[in-house]
Amino acid sequence: MDPYSLYFEMNRAEWSELRYSSTPSISREEFDRRKGFHDRISFQEVEDIYLPLSRFIHLQASAARQLHEASATFLQHKREKVPFVIGIAGSVAVGKSTTARLLQALLSREPWRPQVDLITTDGFLFPNRVLEERGLMKRKGFPESYDTKKLLQCIRDIKAGKPDIVVPQYSHLSYDIVEGEAQLVHNPDILIVEGINVLQVTRDAKVFVSDFFDFSIYVDADERDIERWYVERFLMLRDTAFRNPQSYFHRYASLSEDEANHTATGIWKEINALNLRENIRPTKGRAKLILRKGPDHAIERLFVRK
Numbered sequence: 001m002d003p004y005s006l007y008f009e010m011n012r013a014e015w016s017e018l019r020y021s022s023t024p025s026i027s028r029e030e031f032d033r034r035k036g037f038h039d040r041i042s043f044q045e046v047e048d049i050y051l052p053l054s055r056f057i058h059l060q061a062s063a064a065r066q067l068h069e070a071s072a073t074f075l076q077h078k079r080e081k082v083p084f085v086i087g088i089a090g091s092v093a094v095g096k097s098t099t100a101r102l103l104q105a106l107l108s109r110e111p112w113r114p115q116v117d118l119i120t121t122d123g124f125l126f127p128n129r130v131l132e133e134r135g136l137m138k139r140k141g142f143p144e145s146y147d148t149k150k151l152l153q154c155i156r157d158i159k160a161g162k163p164d165i166v167v168p169q170y171s172h173l174s175y176d177i178v179e180g181e182a183q184l185v186h187n188p189d190i191l192i193v194e195g196i197n198v199l200q201v202t203r204d205a206k207v208f209v210s211d212f213f214d215f216s217i218y219v220d221a222d223e224r225d226i227e228r229w230y231v232e233r234f235l236m237l238r239d240t241a242f243r244n245p246q247s248y249f250h251r252y253a254s255l256s257e258d259e260a261n262h263t264a265t266g267i268w269k270e271i272n273a274l275n276l277r278e279n280i281r282p283t284k285g286r287a288k289l290i291l292r293k294g295p296d297h298a299i300e301r302l303f304v305r306k
């Protein structure tokens with residue numbers, strides 16, 4: 001079975017042609033001004049890939065709103081604001097957070113000025129205390145390490161338009177849930193849910209997070225490239241965040257480059273690569289859009305569900 005037969009395949013050149021029908025554009029000045037808007041993403045990448053993508057999602061959201069209005073009129077019900085929910089899945093270190101933050105910024109610039117909120121499923125990991133009790137500290141990111149019931153309830157409530165939904169927060173610095181900290185989601189126009197597990201289904205559940213998605217994206221790349229990005233990020237963190245005594249990985253700050261390489265490769269192989277193969281990559285074919293990156297993070301091919 002060809003897993004891609006359900007998709008329109010487009011290469012970078014074909015996709016980037018779409019930017020000519022994609023308003024509003026963004027100037028170099030605005031791009032430079034909005035630091036943090038793009039992390040390490042190049043202006044070219046935003047112009048060629050992410051502007052048409054924002055436009056494409058805007059189109060999907062508008063169509064969903066129109067359909068909702070038509071249904072409400074037909075049913076003689078008052079129409080309500082229903083958030084358009086987008087899931088972003090993919091491996092650890094493939095660039096989900098970066099893609100999610102950029103899309104959040106671009107979508108909120110669309111002419112209808114939607115309120116776009118972004119949450120990550122990291123906040124639904126069990127706290128380390130629970131993971132330790134259950135012997136799951138080396139299974140962080142695997143399905144059993146998440147409070148999936150709580151995650152489902154939260155997405156369901158947001159999709160139902162309930163106000164002030166509380167999303168727990170995870171800190172990569174302390175490598176744990178931050179007790180007493182929360183993000184409040186107040187009935188946004190668009191909600192982006194980013195996380196390795198957002199397209200997962202389990203045999204024992206009857207409802208899945210993706211049942212509440214209107215659109216979904218899988219960020220894909222060659223496993224060897226993702227491993228390299230993971231190790232590069234680890235090395236970068238060794239020189240920055242790990243230096244902070246509050247960091248769970250503070251002990252890694254004093255590693256030599258070779259030792260850090262070895263440690264990061266070990267964590268990748270023992271935890272994240274296993275999870276990618278067993279639980280994350282098998283969900284790729286459930287996404288409405290697959291973004292396929294090349295070795296330098298540039299998107300080379302896109303697969304859009306027919």
Ligand SMILES: Nc1ncnc2c1ncn2[C@@H]1O[C@H](COP(=O)(O)OP(=O)(O)OP(=O)(O)O)[C@@H](O)[C@H]1O
Nearest residue numbers: 039040041091092093094095096097098229233297
């Ligand atoms: N488009 C891009 N261009 C250049 N670098 C990028 C791009 N996207 C991500 N990166 C880099 O790749 C690394 C991983 O990115 P990011 O943190 O967004 O991944 P993630 O999938 O959210 O990871 P995790 O699941 O571990 O939180 C980071 O060092 C980031 O700066």
Ligand SMILES: CC(C)(CO)[C@@H](O)C(=O)NCCC(=O)O
Nearest residue numbers: 092122140141142196267271272
């Ligand atoms: C929090 C997750 C699971 C997902 O973002 C990931 O970043 C993680 O911590 N994985 C466990 C192994 C590691 O430390 O990379």
